[in-house]
Amino acid sequence: MEAVVREQPVEVVARRRSLRVSLEALTFMSPTMLLVTLFFFVPVLLLLWISLTNLSSNTFGNPLCVGGVRDVCESLGIRAGGVEFVGLSNYRRLFSDRFFPKILRNTLFYVFSTLTLFNVGLALVLALLTTHIERRAGFLFRAIWLLPRITPSVIYIMMWKRIAADAPFGILNQFLTPVGVEPRFWLREAPWLFVIVTNGFVGASFGMLIFSSAIESIPRDYIMAAKVDGATTLQIIRTIIIPLIKWPLLFVTTYQTLSLLASFEYILLLTNGGPGLYRTEVWSLTAYHRALQTYFGNNQWGYGAAWGFVLVVIGIIFSIIYLRVFRFNELVQEPKIDAL
Amino acid sequence: MRVELRNLCKRWGNVVGVDNISLEIKDSEFVALLGPSGCGKTTTLLMIAGIYKPTSGEILFDGRIVNHIPPKDRNIGMVFQSYALYPHMTVFENMAYPLKLQKVPKDEQRRRVQHVADMMGIGHLLDRKPGQLSGGQQQRVALGRALVKDPELLLFDEPLSNLDARLRLTMRGEIKRRQMELGITSIYVTHDQVEAMTMADRIAVIKDGKLQAYDTPDELYERPRTLFIAGFIGNPPMNLINGVEVVRDGEEYLARHQAFCLRVPAERGKHVAAKGEVILGIRPEDISLADDGQDGMRGEVYVVEPLGRDDLVNVELPGNTFIHFLADPALRLKPGTPVALCFNTEKVQFFDPRTERSLLWH
Structure with missing residues (x-):
């Protein structure tokens, strides 16, 4: 038998090659894409869906079994409960909430x-x-400053509660009474101070690590040149170091804005939004309270999801603003490796 | 400005960077600190700049001890190997930076920067960022920034090492010319002995943190006081031949080696006679091919390296001794060619192999 070798047209070969290249690229990206889809896009879509229903303890059922699907669900034995599609009514309720302005102000x-x-x-x-x-x-100082970050949140906050506890307890009172300060319930007197300090002490360690490695990677010659040029240490910091760590500064600002918007566990443990009505209640804590912790045991998952979804939108808006204002594109360099 | 170092030392724990260096630099003199990498020359420069604090010893500017004066109050200009141009500032801002720190008025800043920039031939680049400049241009900006504040002392830390060979030659001449015109006392750190030889009025040779010699280039070249200087100064380097014995032969002195026997002038030979085995040094340019009929030392060409104007020829002498000499390329020497060599014995050097010091110059 004689083998027949047929020449393939050039464009077919080229198309196949480019298909193979993009398949290869997809293969490499697929683990990340899968994770992002599964743990970000799908939950956001679920959140959006739940926020459009009246899902709560009273109406408990599968939130997908609304409208015409209800009968199908029931015939399959899936509990539909009283779940109804309610459109944007959760959002109308959110924006007309009496405490909405206060919670927004608190959050900002x-x-x-x-x-x-x-x-x-x-x-x-x-x-x-x-x-x-x-x-x-x-190095030692930075390592010590990192300890609260690896301490369980509950223990960390319990220690702060002991520090700020009411008289006759409270570590702060023990220290301040001898110098003539009236003992008092510090956490109730200055709840914001403690909310910000507890979050800030832990939050600062992230920026501290990023900034100190950025500062240490500035070539020593710049600092020496500035000294010889006549700069004091403060002038060197202001005119050389800060401009040279501009990108890490912008990155930490962006990243921490987003993580602060979403963080609520320390506030939950420390003040639970109080004292009094919504004194330290922030957006993400409201979402938690509405959805998972109400006074009457009625968890309003639909309404809480609406709070959560608005927070997602706020986060995305902040990201876009930061990306634009700080021109992150300029940070991303073309890879030095040629095409695959 | 006069600069004086007195018993200067720098140690980090057990590591000795600079070991007891003393030297004096005259006003408007150009001095090179020359030595292999890691010898302590940059450490010395940074102590003069005030960046490092000496472990012991004193630094004097015009007779005044400056050990505890911070760099910003020393009125020095410095040029770095990396140029150290601030990447976030334009050329103008880089050059005006020292003036801005001195609170010089804005229009005077502009005038002085423009003046120095024009002198350095970079007047048209003032709005650029350092990243947009070539190596040579960056070098000029760095020198300009050092000059703009009218320093009394200029410090150079291997400023030409990052330039290509041709540009290095141009900048070498330019720095020397500027220094002469402005008459600013200058200290120039380099590991390149050609740079040190061509630019400096005096050279301080440093090895392992110790000052080996401090003299004019001619003196170091003609009368090397140690084996290290003999091998380090001069390009191509001096031939050093071990196991030579000098004996008196009536009125004459003979240097004997298993490969040769040389007649040495009395004023050199008399210092070496009866000292046992010594090291003989001879520069490649002081060796020539023997004329016909003349009695030379016999050997065989091992390698020929064309340098353009000359060929650097490595010759194998009997007894596995190799020496370099410079030959006329027209002779077309080839490996394997038998040759007879003649030494210019007026120029031979002798060193004690134990102390590594010269037996001729003290």
């Missing part, structure tokens, strides 16, 4: 004061301090 206050004072401000100060002292001492 909490996010921006913790961010500026601690997660970026204190982080920068700590990074500058620990890179200007003896290297090992700086």
Whole structure:
């Protein structure tokens, strides 16, 4: 038998090659894509769906069994309960909530004061301090500052509650009474102070690590040149170091804004949004309260999901603004490796 | 400005960076600190700049001890190997930075920067960022930034090492010219002995943190006081031949080696006679091919390296001794060619193999 070798047209070969290249690329990206889809896109879509229903303890049932699907569900033996599709009514209720303005103000206050004072401000100060002292001492200091981050949240907050506890208890009272300060219930007197400090002390360690490694990677020659040029340490920090760590600064600002928007566990454990009505209640904590912890045991999952979904939208809007304002595209360099 | 180092030392724990260096630099003198990498020359420079604090010893500017004066108050200009141009500032901002820190008025800043930039031939680049400049241009900006504040002392830390060979030659001449015109006392750290030889008024040779010699280039070249200087100064380097014995033969002195026997002038030979085995040094340019009929030392060409103007020829002498000499390329020497060599005995050097010091110059 004679083998027949047929020449394939060039464009077919080229098309096949480009198909193979994109398949290869997809194969490499698929684990991440799968994870992002499963743990981000699917939950967001579920959240959006639940926020459009009246799902609660009273109406408990499968939230997909609404409208015409209800009969199908029942014939299959799936519990439909009293779940109804309610359109945007959860959102109307949210925006007309009596406490909506207060919670919004609380959230903005909490996010921006913790961010500026601690997660970026204190982080920068700590990074500058620990890179200007003896290297090992700086390393040790940073390691100690990281401890609260690896302490379980509940224990960390219990310690703060003991610090700020009411008289005759409270570590703060023990220290301040001898110097003539009237003992008091510090946590009730200044709840915001403790909310911001507890979050900030832990939050600052992230920026501290990023900033100190950025500062240490600045070539020593720049610092020496600035010294010879006549700069004091403060002038070097202001005119050389800060401009050279601009990108880490912007990254930490962006990242921490988003994580502060979503964080609520310390506030939940410390004040649970109080004292009093919504004194320290922030957006993500409201979502939690509505959905999972109400006074009468009636968990309003649908309504809570609406709060959650608005927070997702706020987060996306912030991300877009940061990406635009800080021009993150310029950070992303073309890979040095040629096409696959 | 006069600079004086007195018994300067720098140690980090048990590591000795600079070991008891003393030297004096005259006003408007150009001094090179020359040595192999890691010898302590940059450490010395950084101590003069005030970046490092000396472990012991003193640094004096015009007779005044400056050990505890911070760099910003020393009125020095410095040029780094990496240029250290601030990447987030334009050329103008880089050059105006020292003036801005001195709170010089804005229009005077502009005038002085423009003046220095024009002198350095970078007047048209003031709005660029350092990343947009070539290596040579960056070098000029770095020098300009050092000059703009009218320093009394200029420090150079291997400023030409990152430039290509041709540009290095141009900048070498340019730095020397500027230094002469402005008359600013300058200290120049380099590991390149050609740079040190061509630019400096005096060279301080440093090895293992110790000052080996401090003299003019000619003196170091003609009268090397140690084996290290003999091998380090000069390109191609001096031939050093072990196991030579010098004996007196009536009025004459003979240097004997298993491969040769040389007649040495009395004023050199008399210092070496009866000292046992010594090291003989001879520069490649002081060796020539013997004329016909003349009695030379016999050997065989091992490798020929064309340098353009000359060929650097490595010759194998009997007894596994190799020496380099410079030959006319027109001779077309080839490996394996038998040759007879003649030494210019007026230029031979002798070293004690134990102390590694010269037997001729003290």
